[in-house]
Amino acid sequence: MPYVNIRITPGATQAQKEELIAGTTELLAKVLNKNPASTFVVIDEVEREHWGVGGQSLAARDKA
Template sequence: MPYVNIKITREGGTTPEQKAELIRGTTDLLARVLDKNPATTFVVIDEVEMEDWGVGGLPVADYRAKLAARKD
């Protein structure tokens, strides 16, 4: 019984259709690659506030700003 937890930042308004596609695609991938039964595959999507997510020791917004500054 696979359990997959997808965490994304809550920004830009992920639509119900996009979430359904993530669930469907993840379930299909597990069925195809690992021969897992879709009926017993659980996919949970957690949306996390930007200020509650960090990358490389920085809040995600600061991390992205740092990356953008490097590209300039």
């Protein structure tokens, strides 16, 4: 029973999220022979203020 957590910043459309879910499920079935019916894919949207890289939040980098 695979569980995949995808974290992205806001902005993806519902259609893009559906494609991520379907594609991730398909990849696990193809590569690891996992049952799609028991594969869980969760997408978390993390605000840019809460996501940091290089010592700064993405929001702060956007402003620079």
